[in-house]
Amino acid sequence: MQRNELHEHIITSAGDLFYLQGYNSTGINEIISKCDIAKATLYSHFKSKEDICIAYLKQRHGAFMDRLKSYVEQKNESKNQLLAIFDLLRDMYLEENFQGCWGIKMLGELSPAQTNILKVIQQQKKELLLYLGEVVGDNISNLSKAETEKISGGLYLLYESAVTESHLFKNDWPIFMARSIAPSLFKDNELT
Structure with a gap:
């Protein structure tokens, strides 16, 4: 296996x-075993388990x-573009071993000292938002910045809660519920 592949x-x-x-x-030894590599090989790629975690979160x-x-x-229709995140979540839920959001799952295990991992998760959530x-902005015309933030923030919060609740209940009803609530966020606006 070449270095990049490894x-x-x-x-x-x-x-x-x-x-x-x-x-x-x-543990590190479990990672080494699963990868079928030597400890020195692992450490030639990553300085620590935290570095592996950050690389995983980014990947x-x-x-x-x-x-x-x-x-x-x-999605062609603007309403469907606004709801696409819930369609993706439903497909992710149906995939094998759905365990919720990898970032939130990681966040639940962090100690206060693990600020490097926390910053990566925060940055990723900001990027999604x-x-x-x-x-x-692409699908609803004539919105102020505040209105755009309110609608996108609402979509974000519905998505995040649907991820968590679908994992908690091992059921996809929270995804359908979030998707059905989402249009109320933009019902009074003109879709493009």
């Missing part, structure tokens, strides 16, 4: 462990944002 293999393998069993429950978020943008672009603002 690097990605470590991130993916460790990420699978973090997502399924938790960050704190996953996972990047893939998520690419997928979300693709979902939005595939900003992107939702772009989708709102």
